Each structure stands twice: as structure tokens, then as C-alpha cells.
Amino acid sequence: MKYSIFSLARAALSGHKNWQRTWRDATPKDRYDVVIIGGGGHGLATAWFLASEYGIRNVAVLEKGWIGSGNAGRNTTIIRSNYGLPGNTGFYELSMKLWERMEQDLNYNSMVSQRGVINLYHSDAQRDAYARRGNTMRINGIDSELLDLAAVKKMMPFLNFDDARFPVQGGLLQRRGGTARHDAVVWGYAHAASELGVDIIQNCEVTGFVRDANGKVTGVGTSRGKIGAGKVGMAVAGSSSRVASMAGLRLPIESHVLQAFVSEAIKPLIPNVITFGAGHFYVSQSDKGGLVFGGDIDGYNSYAQRGNMPVMEDVCEGGMALMPMIGRVRLLRQWGGIMDMSMDGSPIIDKTPVDGLYLNAGWCYGGFKATPGSGFVFAHLLARDESHAEAARFRLDRFRSGAMIDEKGQGAQPNLH
Amino acid sequence: MRITCPFCGERELGEFTYLGDAKPVRPVAGASEDEVFDYVYLRDNVAGVMSENWYHGGGCRAWLKVTRNTLTHEISAVEPAAGAGAAKVGA
Numbered sequence: 001m002k003y004s005i006f007s008l009a010r011a012a013l014s015g016h017k018n019w020q021r022t023w024r025d026a027t028p029k030d031r032y033d034v035v036i037i038g039g040g041g042h043g044l045a046t047a048w049f050l051a052s053e054y055g056i057r058n059v060a061v062l063e064k065g066w067i068g069s070g071n072a073g074r075n076t077t078i079i080r081s082n083y084g085l086p087g088n089t090g091f092y093e094l095s096m097k098l099w100e101r102m103e104q105d106l107n108y109n110s111m112v113s114q115r116g117v118i119n120l121y122h123s124d125a126q127r128d129a130y131a132r133r134g135n136t137m138r139i140n141g142i143d144s145e146l147l148d149l150a151a152v153k154k155m156m157p158f159l160n161f162d163d164a165r166f167p168v169q170g171g172l173l174q175r176r177g178g179t180a181r182h183d184a185v186v187w188g189y190a191h192a193a194s195e196l197g198v199d200i201i202q203n204c205e206v207t208g209f210v211r212d213a214n215g216k217v218t219g220v221g222t223s224r225g226k227i228g229a230g231k232v233g234m235a236v237a238g239s240s241s242r243v244a245s246m247a248g249l250r251l252p253i254e255s256h257v258l259q260a261f262v263s264e265a266i267k268p269l270i271p272n273v274i275t276f277g278a279g280h281f282y283v284s285q286s287d288k289g290g291l292v293f294g295g296d297i298d299g300y301n302s303y304a305q306r307g308n309m310p311v312m313e314d315v316c317e318g319g320m321a322l323m324p325m326i327g328r329v330r331l332l333r334q335w336g337g338i339m340d341m342s343m344d345g346s347p348i349i350d351k352t353p354v355d356g357l358y359l360n361a362g363w364c365y366g367g368f369k370a371t372p373g374s375g376f377v378f379a380h381l382l383a384r385d386e387s388h389a390e391a392a393r394f395r396l397d398r399f400r401s402g403a404m405i406d407e408k409g410q411g412a413q414p415n416l417h
Numbered sequence: 418m419r420i421t422c423p424f425c426g427e428r429e430l431g432e433f434t435y436l437g438d439a440k441p442v443r444p445v446a447g448a449s450e451d452e453v454f455d456y457v458y459l460r461d462n463v464a465g466v467m468s469e470n471w472y473h474g475g476g477c478r479a480w481l482k483v484t485r486n487t488l489t490h491e492i493s494a495v496e497p498a499a500g501a502g503a504a505k506v507g508a
Contacts, residue, residue, distance in 0.1 A: 241462035252458040254437070255487070300435040303464045303488050308418050310431035343458050399458040400450075412457050415435060 003107055022108075022187060023194035028201050031228035032060045034382055035220055036235060037206050037243060039063025040072040041182070042360055042367065043235040044189035044200070045375020046382070048106070051196035053376070054383035059198045060229075062222060064205035068186030071237045074305075074337030075368040076260050076294050078273050078284065080117045080177030081142055084133040087393030087405045088346065089140050094390045095373025096142075096176060102372060108188030110180050111287065116272035117177030120152070120159075120322075122166040126277055130172040137174070145173045158269065160324055166278035179273065179284050185371055209247050209357070217247065217356035233358040233382050235374075238303070238338025240361035247354045251361065252343040252399045254414040257336040258297045258365045259307035261315065263329045265289030274322070281318030290332060293319055297339060297365060299415045307336040339365045345417030346405035349378055350387070350396040358382055359396060364417050418490050423497055424477040432475030439468040439482055439498075464488055470498060 001007070001020050011019055034050055036043045039061050050056045063069070079099050081092035098105075099112050121127045127146075134144040148170045153161060161168055190200055201224070210219035210226060219228040236243050238255050265288055275282040283293035295315035298307050312334065320327050342348060342362030347370065352359050360378045363370060377391035387394070398404055399412075410416040421427045438460060444452040464487055471481045480498035485491065 241460070242464055250459045250461065252460070254460050254462050255464075300469070301438070301462065301467060301487050302490065304490050306490075308430055308490075310429070313431075400454050415437070 003109075023190040023200055026060070026199035026201050028060065028204065028222070028224055028227050029199065031219070032199070033058040033230045034233060035059075035227060035229035035231075036061045036233045037220065038070075038234065038236040039067035039200060039202065040070050040235065040237060041068070041185050041189065041371040042237070042363075042374045042378070043233075044186060044193060045371050046233060046235060046360070046378045047198045047200075047375075048189050048193040048196070049375050049379035050383060051193055051198055052105075054379055056383055057197040059193075060227065061193070061198060061200050062204045062206055062220070062227070063200070063202050064223075066202050067190055067200060068183060071337045071339070071367060072182055072186045074260065074335050075182055076282065076284070076292050077179045077182045077286075077368065078117065078177070078282065079112070079180050079369045080174055080273075081369075082117065082119070082133065082137060082144060082172065082174045082177065083407060084136045085405050085407050088407055089136060089142070091373055091377070091390045091394070092369065093140065093142050094376065095370050098372030098376060099180060100176070102180075102185075102188070106188040106192040108184065108191050110184040110188045112180045113178045113287075114176050115178040115284070116173060116175045117275070118147070118152070118155075118171040118173045118272060119275045120168050120171040120277045122169055122278040124169075127169060134172050143174060143176050145175070147171050147173050156271075156274065158323060158325070159274075160322060163321060166321065177273065179286075181287075182368060189375070206243060206246070215355060217354055229356075231356055231358060231382055233360060233378060235360040235378065237361070237363060237367060238340050240340040240359070244352070244359070244361075247352070247357055249352055249354065251348075253340045253362055254301055255303055255338050256297045256299065256341050256415060257302040257304060257307050258294065258339050259311055259315070259334055259336045260292065260294040261312075261334045262286070262332050263291040263326070264332045266291070266329060276318050276322045279314070279318035279321065281315060281322060283319060291326065291329065297341070297415065298336075302336075303338055305336050305338060307334070339363070341365075341414035341417060343399055343412040343414055344404040344406040345408050345410065345414075347374070347394050348396050349374070349381060349391045349394040351381070351385075352396065364414075418492070420471065420481070420483060420492060421495055422473050422476055422479070422481065423495060424479055425473065428473070428476055432473060433481075434472040434474050436470035436472055438463075439470045466493070
């Protein structure tokens with residue numbers, strides 16, 4: 001079905017009782033050209049780009065629960081392309097450009113809101129680092145503005161400018177950054193991919209790989225039977241190591257839990273996305289009015305999808321340091337998602353040493369903003385068997401060769417990225 | 418999550434620092450490139466019971482070996498790690 005002003009009016013006049021299902025909940029066929037494991041944003045985006053850009057429509061997306069039940073529904077919905085290292089700069093800008101045309105491409109309202117992302121700085125050294133990053137962005141044709149204290153005060157007068165320990169000195173602003181409605185991103189890709197013939201198969205857990213005499217992957221074993229595949233792509237975020245181990249692979253990845261928080265709804269307060277450079281805290285206000293915020297990962301390996309108190313305390317302290325008045329707002333809910341933290345903090349999109357098996361992993365806690373870009377370049381890899389130019393550095397063997405993309409400069413310490 | 422330090426008793430998580438999987442062993446001098454790569458970068462990333470190194474920086478400053486389930490956060494054993502912490506056991 002096609003959404004338009006007329007379909008909206010028609011549905012409104014009939015009391016919103018006749019909306020149709022937006023994607024087909026398919027049953028598995030015997031064989032597909034491409035099977036994508038993982039029905040999150042990245043997996044669904046990959047399927048849609050395979051069908052729409054590369055003409056491969058005999059595609060299945062397998063999801064062990066329901067689509068979007070993992071990290072796609074457990075994030076703080078921020079989109080941006082303010083990266084400084086070669087490899088990241090171009091890729092995230094590709095993704096940003098795809099966000100900007102997503103609603104037209106998908107015929108679905110994913111509520112992309114370019115409300116701006118500002119990273120505050122609190123010291124001369126941090127200002128210099130942000131100035132350098134901003135310059136790198138501008139050289140690459142990406143918008144960025146370095147704001148001084150007066151400009152930040154004018155834009156966000158409610159911040160605590162009298163903090164003795166970490167006074168705000170200014171910020172790096174990307175106006176094209178912002179937020180998108182994470183569930184609608186999942187539903188939008190599902191809607192558009194399904195229209196082009198992609199089978200979205202829910203409650204279908206992959207339990208192993210089917211391989212031929214040469215070791216090539218020719219299908220997957222699932223809780224709903226064997227499914228043959230020309231190629232298999234993995235986009236399973238926090239479960240990357242577990243699924244890869246079924247093919248005998250060990251990855252440069254650790255799984256960690258990241259918490260996010262939502263407050264009760266209040267009147268419009270925060271016009272953009274704000275990050276607190278002196279600690280690790282980021283916040284935006286949802287269209288319903290809740291403050292959506294987060295901070296560091298908990299710092300130890302976890303598959304539990306729930307966090308612990310010390311980080312909750314640390315995140316709330318960061319928020320209070322920046323905006324003391326939110327101390328009176330009640331916390332409504334909190335959740336933890338499992339991040340596949342790579343050893344240099346950057347993603348891996350590559351063929352694996354196992355023929356027929358392709359990997360999309362290691363997004364750490366920055367996977368949401370990458371959703372359209374990730375789907376686009378992974379579809380390119382699956383369709384053409386070679387990396388897209390903007391993802392050519394996201395190699396699996398970069399740890400061995402030393403060509404790491406260490407945006408934070410923390411070395412091989414996943415819990416620090 | 419609370420950790421029962423063998424020297425200090427049960428303490429809250431904020432006193433401890435995580436140092437990762439206790440299984441990888443630092444390769445000896447002259448080890449092959451493969452062994453070093455494996456040690457530095459590759460992980461089993463266990464979903465289940467895992468042996469880990471923790472540092473009790475907010476307490477006795479001993480290194481601990483903690484046996485923990487990564488699916489439930491349940492801790493089944495805490496013992497002093499070899500080295501500085503272990504020396505205290507005899508004291």
C-alpha cells in the first residue's frame with residue numbers, strides 16, 4: 001500500500017479502523033539468493049537496498065524475535081556525521097545523506113528531525129580537538145560550526161554556565177544532525193522491502209550454518225527448518241560473536257551492555273541534541289516530551305540486556321552537572337542493549353574467511369546513525385562481492401594489518417570506546 | 418551487581434574496575450605474529466559462565482579472578498588472582 005495525503009484522509013474519515021498491515025509476515029521458502037540474519041534496522045535496510053538498488057529481490061530477513069526487538073528499539077535515536085578519521089568521515093556522511101531522503105525513498109514517515117547536534121567543550125585542548133574535527137568535516141563537504149560561549153548561551157540559555165569544575169566554553173555544532181524515530185525506521189524499511197518482494201520472517205532463530213564439501217555456506221539451519229541461500233549476511237549486533245562461532249569464527253569483538261533512559265514528559269525544553277564533553281552524557285527531547293539520555297557502557301562483558309546502578313548514577317550526575325533543573329524530573333524507564341564492541345571502536349563490513357558468509361558487525365554503541373549507510377554498503381558487498389568505496393576501510397583483517405580506525409585513540413580496549 | 422571481595426567482603430560494583438577475560442595468556446617473547454594477534458584482538462566473548470579479571474581499586478587494591486555468568490550477571494566465585502592479590506592470602 002502507498003501512503004499519501006489521500007490515504008491519510010480516507011483512514012481518518014473511517015475512524016482509523018481500516019489501516020492495512022504494512023509488511024507481509026512471510027513463511028520461509030526453501031531457498032533465497034540472499035539470506036540476512038537479523039531483523040534490526042541494519043538487516044532490513046540491507047534487504048531494501050538489495051532489492052531497490054541492486055535488483056536482488058529473492059531475499060529473506062530472518063529475525064529470532066520480532067523485527068526491531070533488539071538494539072533498533074534500544075537506542076537514543078541520534079543521527080549525525082561528525083567524524084574525523086578517514087573511513088568514518090565519508091561513510092557517516094553517506095549515511096546522513098540517506099537519512100535526508102529516507103522518507104521519500106521508503107514512502108514512510110520515519111520522523112527524521114534535523115534539530116542539530118552540539119558537542120560542548122570545556123577546555124582549551126578540547127576546543128582545539130573539536131576545531132580540528134570540524135575542519136576535517138568541512139574539508140570533506142560536511143557542515144559544522146565551532147560556537148563560542150556567547151553563541152552557546154544564546155542557543156541554550158538553560159545550561160549550567162557556572163560549573164566551577166567543567167565550565168562550558170563552547171561547542172561543535174552540526175545542524176544537519178538530529179534524531180529519527182527508531183521504530184518507524186524499522187517499520188519503514190520493512191514496509192518498503194516487503195513491497196519489493198523481500199520476505200520478512202519473524203520468530204525464526206538461526207541455529208547453525210549449512211555448508212557444502214568445500215566449506216562454503218549454502219544455507220542456514222533455523223528453528224523453522226533449513227533455508228538454502230546463495231549468500232548469507234550477518235547483521236546481528238550484540239550477537240555477532242555467537243552467530244559467527246556457529247561458523248567456527250572468532251571475532252575481534254566483546255559484547256557489552258549500554259543503558260539508556262527516558263524521563264517523564266515535560267514541555268519543550270531542549271531544542272536539539274546536546275552532548276556533555278566533560279563527562280559522557282548526551283540528551284535530546286522526544287516529540288512526546290520525554291528527555292532521552294545516556295552515557296557510558298557499563299564496562300564489562302554482558303549479554304543480560306540490563307544494566308547496573310553505578311553507570312545509572314554516573315549518567316544522572318552528568319545530566320545534573322549540565323542542567324541542574326532536570327533533577328526534579330522523574331525517570332520513567334531505563335533499558336540496556338547489548339553492543340558488539342570492536343577492538344578499535346569502528347565497524348566491520350566485510351567478507352569472512354568462510355566462503356558465502358558476510359559480516360556486518362562491531363557498531364559499538366553508534367549503530368543507529370549508521371542504519372541507512374550500513375544497509376547500503378552491505379547490500380553493495382553482498383551484490384557485487386566487493387566493498388563499497390565508502391566502506392573499504394571497514395575490513396575484518398585491519399587488526400592484523402594495523403590499519404585500525406581508532407576514532408577515540410583508546411587502543412584495543414573495547415570497554416573504553 | 419555486588420562483588421564479594423575475599424579480603425574486604427561484599428562491596429558495590431563501583432569500587433571495582435573490569436580488566437576483561439582472564440583466559441588469554443600473554444604470549445612469551447618470540448611468540449609468532451598469529452599468537453600475538455590472537456591474544457590482543459580475538460575474544461571468545463562467552464555467553465555464559467566466564468572467568469574475568471577485576472581490580473578492587475576502591476578497596477584493598479587486590480586483583481581478583483571472578484567467575485560470572487554474562488547472561489545473568491550471577492557471580493559464582495571470587496578468588497585472589499595470581500600476583501599481588503595472591504600474596505595477601507598467606508598474610
